Amino acid sequence: MHVLPADRGLPAAGRPAAFDLVAPVYGTGFRGWIVVAVRAPELLRESLRTADVTGVTAVVTGTATDGRSHEIARWTGDGGPVGSLRDTVDVEVAGTVWHVLVRPTAALAGTGRTVAAPLTMLGAVVVSLLAAAGLLAAEAGRNRAAARARREAADARTAEGRERAANDRARAANDEARAARDQLLAAEDAVREREAELSGFATAAGERLHAPLHTIASVTEMLVEDAAAQLDQASREPNPGGGSIFWFTVAAATTAPAPETELFAADLA
Numbered sequence: 001m002h003v004l005p006a007d008r009g010l011p012a013a014g015r016p017a018a019f020d021l022v023a024p025v026y027g028t029g030f031r032g033w034i035v036v037a038v039r040a041p042e043l044l045r046e047s048l049r050t051a052d053v054t055g056v057t058a059v060v061t062g063t064a065t066d067g068r069s070h071e072i073a074r075w076t077g078d079g080g081p082v083g084s085l086r087d088t089v090d091v092e093v094a095g096t097v098w099h100v101l102v103r104p105t106a107a108l109a110g111t112g113r114t115v116a117a118p119l120t121m122l123g124a125v126v127v128s129l130l131a132a133a134g135l136l137a138a139e140a141g142r143n144r145a146a147a148r149a150r151r152e153a154a155d156a157r158t159a160e161g162r163e164r165a166a167n168d169r170a171r172a173a174n175d176e177a178r179a180a181r182d183q184l185l186a187a188e189d190a191v192r193e194r195e196a197e198l199s200g201f202a203t204a205a206g207e208r209l210h211a212p213l214h215t216i217a218s219v220t221e222m223l224v225e226d227a228a229a230q231l232d233q234a235s236r237e238p239n240p241g242g243g244s245i246f247w248f249t250v251a252a253a254t255t256a257p258a259p260e261t262e263l264f265a266a267d268l269a
Contacts, residue, residue, distance in 0.1 A: 001072060004037055016041045017073060026143040028150060040073030059101045072098065076105075 001017045008015070021036040044058050060072040086103045 001040070001070070004039065007039075019072065026147050028147055031143075041075060044073050044075040055105050057103050057105055061099045061101070062096055069099075 001019055003015045004018045007018075016039045018037050018039045021038070023034045025031045025034055040060060044060065058073075058075045060074070061069050062072050063069055086101060088102075089100050091098045091100060
């Protein structure tokens, strides 16, 4: 309970107590608070007047956090209470229980003037007040839900952007790997083509050399057979490089080469 700023200039005895209904407000984030201030005595007075109830007193009390009871509002009406007739109703307001005590200030007659009437009226007023607070809370909840939906949408867009970027990077990596693989295959094809060319060259060279080498071997054998007396001992041994070709030297005493030697020279030329 507190005193409204507009009532602080009044005498202490004339400053009505007030209470607040508070609800948070959210937009994209927390925006602030909505505070509804209510003068408790005016609430009781106007509630009774609107319900056309007279001849009663009403006292609203609540329980503080320390467990002690304190008065929130009082309305005495036309005078003090008369007799022992009374009734009480408990009303829960924003998680706090208020106790409303109603007593008559005059002898009441008729079912419409019983103590239950103002209690019912007060209950309806408090319920209306709670409905207003619930409306504020619902609006605050809607704002929170909208803000949460916007945040979730933004998070989803961010996650989608990250996933799209990751996919782009993966595609780029795949393209690079494919290009590298194509280059490797091209290099392997070039190597195989070069190997095939070299193999072809070697085969052609072997075919081209086969006939001359065979001729040289045959002529050498003829020379060894026909000019054996003119060859030194070293010339009779196989070629140190291997194969069937023999190397030889003609003795210095020889003055004219044999016809086979001329033929050999002619073939080599």
